[in-house]
Amino acid sequence: MSTLKFKKFNIEAYKPGKSKIKKLKKVIKLSANESALGMSPRAKKLISNKKFTLDKYPDGKSESLKEAISKSYKCNKDKIICGAGSDEVIQMICQLFLNPKDEVVLPEFSFLMYRIYTKIVGAKVVFAKEKNFKISIEEILKKITKKTKVVFIANPNNPTGTYLTKKEVLELRKKLNKRILLVIDDAYAEYMKNSDYVSGLDLFKNKENVFILRTFSKMFGLASLRVGWGYGSKKIINALNVIKPPFNINGVAQLAAAESLKDKKFINRSIKHNLLYAKKIKKFLEDYKIYSNPVSANFLFLDFEKCKYSAKFLYEKLKNKGIILRSTKDGYHINNKLRLTIGSKKENLKFLSAVKEVLN
Numbered sequence: 001m002s003t004l005k006f007k008k009f010n011i012e013a014y015k016p017g018k019s020k021i022k023k024l025k026k027v028i029k030l031s032a033n034e035s036a037l038g039m040s041p042r043a044k045k046l047i048s049n050k051k052f053t054l055d056k057y058p059d060g061k062s063e064s065l066k067e068a069i070s071k072s073y074k075c076n077k078d079k080i081i082c083g084a085g086s087d088e089v090i091q092m093i094c095q096l097f098l099n100p101k102d103e104v105v106l107p108e109f110s111f112l113m114y115r116i117y118t119k120i121v122g123a124k125v126v127f128a129k130e131k132n133f134k135i136s137i138e139e140i141l142k143k144i145t146k147k148t149k150v151v152f153i154a155n156p157n158n159p160t161g162t163y164l165t166k167k168e169v170l171e172l173r174k175k176l177n178k179r180i181l182l183v184i185d186d187a188y189a190e191y192m193k194n195s196d197y198v199s200g201l202d203l204f205k206n207k208e209n210v211f212i213l214r215t216f217s218k219m220f221g222l223a224s225l226r227v228g229w230g231y232g233s234k235k236i237i238n239a240l241n242v243i244k245p246p247f248n249i250n251g252v253a254q255l256a257a258a259e260s261l262k263d264k265k266f267i268n269r270s271i272k273h274n275l276l277y278a279k280k281i282k283k284f285l286e287d288y289k290i291y292s293n294p295v296s297a298n299f300l301f302l303d304f305e306k307c308k309y310s311a312k313f314l315y316e317k318l319k320n321k322g323i324i325l326r327s328t329k330d331g332y333h334i335n336n337k338l339r340l341t342i343g344s345k346k347e348n349l350k351f352l353s354a355v356k357e358v359l360n
């Protein structure tokens, strides 16, 4: 018998936020940063009422969706590429830019998919230390070598919730060698109301050596439909279009995404809801000496160092009550912390009373 040979990767497979608990039918999932308010009512209505022609291939170029994005974000349609989640755009960027032996510099606690796709194409991941769970420009610059091709940052970062200010992002681009691509992942930009923050897209619409990532999975509540997009120079976009899978975004997803951009009411409601509950929960947890990052995106990074109880203790107790948080031990290797997604009003209130019960 012959043995099939395939490549072996030194990769920890991505473990998504847990969504099921044995024996429990109904769980409260606060582990994957999904939208607290579900999807936009406008998008929901559209896809419930519409008769789709699912037997035909979708528009492989996602033209109407790109049109809607360019209108909504006041950016150039020809500089957009859509992906099956921003995930796929990260993958395509790695395929386009990286050869084996090239290096990618990542902040040590950055989003896991950057390291996974970098390794799959055979390039090397170089981690830059963070300072107090915040990206350090200095540490990134220290790790740059002749082999560095790409630097990825998520701003704000998942799972730490910290962010670089406008000034800091501009400083990073300025100090980074011009021939290195800076990828800024704006996954949570829609939630950000902090006055010193500006999204990557708003800072670098016309920069050749910056590439922006956006997603419909978070604020827009379309995580299951898999839609994200990238924004970069026409040169990069044209090259990405050559390697893009031909029909990567299904027709339902294209329509729902375009429609959800128009639902300003839903967007405003989501932002308000998030701010209200993020502040409330943060304050509540401080009574138990569980501290977190200043409110930024739709999640909190909970620190148990000063708390009587460990992160693991609360995680397990809440799990027994059907409430799932994200352990930052998996994948990120961060001890004694948890990531908590802001949920719906009902979910948040249940979370708060469960914490009370467990810790009092």
Ligand SMILES: *Cc1c(COP(=O)(O)O)cnc(C)c1O
Pocket: 033, 084, 085, 086, 087, 088, 111, 154, 157, 158, 185, 187, 214, 215, 216, 217, 218, 223, 226, 227, 228
């Ligand atoms: C959730 C998340 C994404 C999202 O991914 P999709 O593939 O678009 O669902 C990308 N980047 C960061 C930092 C995230 O937290």
